[in-house]
Each structure stands twice: as C-alpha cells, then as structure tokens.
Amino acid sequence: MPNSRFPKQPQDASTGGPTPVTANAGPTSSGVSGSPIDDDVMIRAQAGDHLAFAHLYSLHKRRIYSLCLRMVGNVAEAEDLTQEAFLQLHRKIATFRGDSAFSTWLHRLAINVVLMHLRKKGLRLMSLDEAMEPVPDEGPGRSFGAPDLSLVGSIDRLALERAVAALPAGYRLIFVLHDVEGYEHNEIADMLDCSIGNSKSQLHKARLKLRDALRTSLRGERR
Amino acid sequence: MTNDPQQMNCQEFQAQLAELIGTGQNPGDHPHLKTCPLCRALLADLKTIAEAARQMFPIQQPKEELWERIVSAIKNEEASSKYN
Numbered sequence: 623m624p625n626s627r628f629p630k631q632p633q634d635a636s637t638g639g640p641t642p643v644t645a646n647a648g649p650t651s652s653g654v655s656g657s658p659i660d661d662d663v664m665i666r667a668q669a670g671d672h673l674a675f676a677h678l679y680s681l682h683k684r685r686i687y688s689l690c691l692r693m694v695g696n697v698a699e700a701e702d703l704t705q706e707a708f709l710q711l712h713r714k715i716a717t718f719r720g721d722s723a724f725s726t727w728l729h730r731l732a733i734n735v736v737l738m739h740l741r742k743k744g745l746r747l748m749s750l751d752e753a754m755e756p757v758p759d760e761g762p763g764r765s766f767g768a769p770d771l772s773l774v775g776s777i778d779r780l781a782l783e784r785a786v787a788a789l790p791a792g793y794r795l796i797f798v799l800h801d802v803e804g805y806e807h808n809e810i811a812d813m814l815d816c817s818i819g820n821s822k823s824q825l826h827k828a829r830l831k832l833r834d835a836l837r838t839s840l841r842g843e844r845r
Numbered sequence: 846m847t848n849d850p851q852q853m854n855c856q857e858f859q860a861q862l863a864e865l866i867g868t869g870q871n872p873g874d875h876p877h878l879k880t881c882p883l884c885r886a887l888l889a890d891l892k893t894i895a896e897a898a899r900q901m902f903p904i905q906q907p908k909e910e911l912w913e914r915i916v917s918a919i920k921n922e923e924a925s926s927k928y929n
Binding site for chain 1 (some may be wrong): 913920
C-alpha cells in the first residue's frame with residue numbers, strides 16, 4: 623500500500639538521515655541502475671508513495687536547484703523552475719524505465735524546463751538540439767593574448783557570475799553541468815543527447831568565452 | 846598542418862586542446878608549451894576558470910518552503926484531475 627501522505631519536510635539525505643542514499647544523486651553515477659535502496663525508493667515512488675517521492679526530492683533538490691539558479695541567475699525564478707521540474711517528475715515518474723541513471727533522466731527533464739523558460743523569456747532558443755549546435759561563424763576557438771594579463775589569482779566571484787550569465791545558453795549549460803556540478807562528459811552527453819566530443823568542444827568554447835570576458839573585465843579594472 | 850606535437854604551432858595546438866583537456870590528459874606536458882608562453886598562459890587561465898567555478902559556485906540548498914510549494918502544487922493537480 624503506497625504511502626499517500628507527503629511529509630511536512632522530506633528527510634535531508636545529505637545531513638545524516640537513517641538511510642542516506644547518495645549513489646545515484648550526483649555526478650559520476652554512471653551506473654544504469656542505482657543501489658538496491660535507490661531501486662526500492664524508485665519503485666515505491668512510481669507506485670505513488672509520497673514518502674518515497676519526498677526522499678527522491680531530498681536526494682536531488684540541491685543539484686536541480688543549483689542548475690536552475692546558475693542558468694537563470696535569479697533565486698525566485700530558480701525556485702519556480704525547481705518546482706516545475708519536480709512537478710513534472712511527479713507526473714512522469716511512472717514513465718522512467720531505467721534506460722539511463724535516474725539522476726541523468728531527472729537532469730534532462732529539468733534542463734528542458736529551464737530551456738522552455740528561457741525561450742518564453744524571449745531568448746532565441748528553440749530546443750535542446752539548438753542549444754547544443756555550434757554558434758555560427760566560430761572557428762575551433764583560437765585564443766591569443768598577452769600572457770601578462772593572467773587570470774591566475776585574479777578572478778572574483780562577481781566577475782565570474784557576470785561572465786557566466788553572459789554566455790549563450792548552450793555554453794552556459796555545459797559549463798554549469800561540468801565545471802560547477804562536476805558531471806563527466808559521458809554523463810552530459812547522455813543528458814543532452816549529444817556526442818561526448820560535442821560536450822568537450824562546447825565546454826572548451828565556453829571556457830574560452832569566459833576567459834575573454836574575464837580578461838576584458840580585468841583590463842577595465844587595471845585602467 | 847602537422848600532427849607531430851613537436852612541430853605544432855599555436856593554432857594546431859589549440860585545435861587539439863578541447864580533446865586534450867576533455868580526455869583527462871595533462872596538456873601541460875605537451876611539447877608545444879615548452880616554447881610557447883602564450884599557450885602556457887591560455888592553459889593556466891582555463892584551469893583557473895574551471896577551479897574558480899567549483900570553488901565560487903558551491904551547490905546551493907533551496908529554501909525549505911519550496912517543498913511545501915511543490916506538495917501544494919501536486920495536491921492541486923491531483924484534486925483537479927479527480928474532477929476532470
């Protein structure tokens with residue numbers, strides 16, 4: 623009999639609940655199926671058990687919220703998007719078949735929620751495929767510049783936040799997934815349905831763009 | 846255009862850099878870097894950016910109230926589906 627009542631607050635899996643489950647909650651969880659506890663929680667959540675759904679929320683809320691926050695740069699919007707992602711998860715959880723890791727599947731769902739939101743805001747971005755397409759008129763990313771303007775030891779959080787916010791959404795997404803959340807290229811390729819080579823190349827271009835922006839900002843400060 | 850690491854110019858080295866970094870190899874050992882301060886500086890900057898991202902953008906915790914909002918939205922959805 624599934625538990626039909628939601629807990630007031632889900633037990634926080636990261637701060638020492640009785641059955642902390644982390645194997646399938648974050649980066650490098652490359653296994654298709656999780657631990658037996660994960661599978662049990664998943665089966666119960668798919669059967670409509672609200673306690674099990676709360677447990678999934680407690681396992682994944684930080685990464686999903688952080689992804690949303692870094693993509694939109696605004697707490698209120700990030701909360702709305704996290705809410706929408708988990709609402710969609712509740713609607714669609716019965717369709718999860720375990721073809722990929724649950725974390726990968728959930729991230730893909732959340733990414734689509736974020737991209738849809740950005741499109742509604744007027745960003746020229748139609749789909750995930752489009753987000754992953756190389757920006758026209760860009761070569762393989764050659765970068766030169768005076769070595770005396772080094773970023774080593776010179777990056778501050780605000781400047782980096784601004785530079786990340788100014789990245790095209792596709793680059794920002796790869797950068798956040800890899801460099802902020804710590805996912806590997808094979809996991810990102812799974813999430814975004816692109817090749818591993820595409821993920822590597824997009825990340826590299828994102829970092830080159832950030833370098834340009836941060837150097838420009840640094841040059842401005844030194845004038 | 847050469848694939849010989851000893852003979853590469855900046856353009857050729859940088860064209861391979863995404864793959865070199867992405868495969869987890871240490872591009873710092875590449876022969877081109879021994880003679881090229883520009884590409885050494887580029888590599889150091891890229892490494893700094895990746896490290897800064899992890900340090901300056903920690904994984905964030907959403908407010909506790911968010912769970913209540915999600916539960917409320919799910920209940921509303923379940924209630925409306927009962928009447929439709």
